[in-house]
Amino acid sequence: MNRREAVTHVAWILGGVFSAPTLQAMNRWEQIGSQATALRQSGSFLTETQHEIMARVAELIIPRTDTPGAIDAGVPDFMEVMLRDCYRKPAQDTFLAGVGALEQKGFLKLSADQQTALLKQVEAEAQKTSDSSFWLITKELTLLGYYTSEVGVKASFDYQPIPGRFEAIKIKPGQKDFMYGNQA
């Protein structure tokens, strides 16, 4: 029994109560199933150009300063893993459409200032809708990828894997946020 058959079987046992998102996920598995070879060969969700665009976008969101940036933290590869494994087809399509739009505008050939200006436009557009957008997905994944990476955590926060106590305290000037690593 392949995966779709297995899922359909369970759906049938459950009296056909599977939700729309589940059915979408099943379609996605089917699609991955038919493209399995291609995906494995390239090992990636995006084309090389798209990957480069996303690396550039992530670095504009979290640039290298006196601390490492998004690329140093491996965000571009992380985004691919997440899009492939943790997002359903409609969100993947939304994301791919957004990258495609940047590609059409020759994003990589623009100057840094022009790239920033374009992303500000994309952000302003995204704020007009409450739906999940290319910008929201990209920003969420960039922040998650960076602020939970080893270099991101160590450069950004006061990381306390074993605090040992809980107490109300007063904040010190310029205090970094504590990070406890309990989000997983």
Next chain:
Amino acid sequence: MNLNIKADKAQTYDAIVVGSGMTGGWAAKELTEKGLKVLVLERGYELKHVEDYKTAMKDPWEFEHRGKIPIVAAEEHYATMYFSAKEGSQYLYSNDKENPYIQKRPFNWIRAYHTGGKSLLWGKHTYRWNREDFLANAKQGLGVDWPIRYDDLIPWYNYVEKFVGISGQAEGLAVLPDSNFLPPMAMTAPEIHLKKSVAQKLNRPITIGRVAHLTKPQPWHTAVGRASCQFRNRCSRGCPFGAYFSSLAATIPAARQTNRLTIVHNAIVKEIILDDKAQKAKGVRVIDQNTLEVREFYAKLIFLNAGTIGSTSILMNSKSARFPNGLGNDSDQLGRNLMDHHLAIGARADIEGFEDDYFFGARPGSLYIPRFRNWGNDKRDYLRGFGYQGGASRADWSRGATETGFGADFKKKMTQPGPWKINLSGFGEVLPNPNNRFYLSEDQKDKWGLPQIVFDADFGENERAMRKDIMNDGAEMLEAAGFKNVVPYDNPVAHMGLGIHEMGTARMGKDPKTSVLNKFNQVHACKNVFVTDGSAMTSASNVNPSLTYMALTARAASYAVEQLKARSL
């Protein structure tokens, strides 16, 4: 012939406990400590305390998906996807595809098939039920009257609380009786402000959550290898310090220390074997979950602690000439009055100010707001009440996703503590209703050949009416504290099962015609079978139930041993 007798003898114990979770651990501890040779049967795999908590010490970057669950895994664990499972804790939840069930009406059946069971997943909020909880059914003519009162449980609450270790603050409230407490956890500055405001303006008390975490371990805690809470709040991955109470960290080690405990894993109990002549149980028939091999074990005493649905379904599967509809089911109450707590509703707000206030450590607990509706002079157009859990904390870097901006300044800003936010999440009582039930499917079986469970239960008018107050009252309290952007919410995903507080389905009662168990959790019609998990509950209260299950189990075990010694079982 001789061989069989020898084999039978080798498989014979004084007592069999089915399940190794919250109540199974207590049954094992009490029965072994009272001198019995005890066999615990666990349907899942063996999970070892500390060494098998494989994600407990991992740093965030060691998780491939940084805590998020891949879609493929989510579909295999669909019951837990609303809130419980993350990448680090998913391994403790059972796979729904391998363990299917049928939802005639929506029900999330969240399970943990391994040593320790759901005692490794619980929220650890630990409250005594109050006097009224045991009287409400009788006063209101709902369900059946409890065969016990609060006073019957006081010594047992005292007894189990000390061993469990509960941090909390004594308040002297009738609605939320105090336990034996270890030192309370601290409140944050906005939480203290909320407590004061709500006391002054609305006359409602707020206390720190009473949670089963060791804030000051006592000798009897360290004697089983438990240590103090480290405030990592990574409890959902299993606690290598044994700081939160679980059967794996506490009751099972205590039982083991007696040298009278045997645990057999991968043993799915198919049915209880009845001795027709004596009208007593003589053992259980078990299917090995991996090899499908069928074995039998024998004992004078059987404790069912397989979780509400598990224990009741074993009784249902135990059919005989005497009990054609399941063992002890003369009342037709097996499977009925399925209850849970209703949740996913409350209010949240932003907090302005308190910029200088911060906290150190990750607190594995929250505030608690005890029930105030239908209490004292308050009268509502629905029955019973609700409480809240919640608290205030500062937003972290993840706030950046919905904030405008990007680049170097934005990056730096995300490393600073964000504004304070607060959430109050309501937990409401569900009434007993004989039409809220589960039963065994007539044609659908699982891979072990056991009938699948069919859930047919939903919240009723009373719960829906209560939900309006949970939202509004939550918002009212946040407004009383002057918090901003107060948003009452009701998540439409809420339905039975999500509370993971399954209760009822083999209720206690005075009359064998209307209940399954007597006041000592004994099956009315089969005295050497005891059911002491959530199945036994006659009503649901609005506070978390585990402490009451534990007290009932210790009480029933004590009674059972007395009866054994008096040769009355």
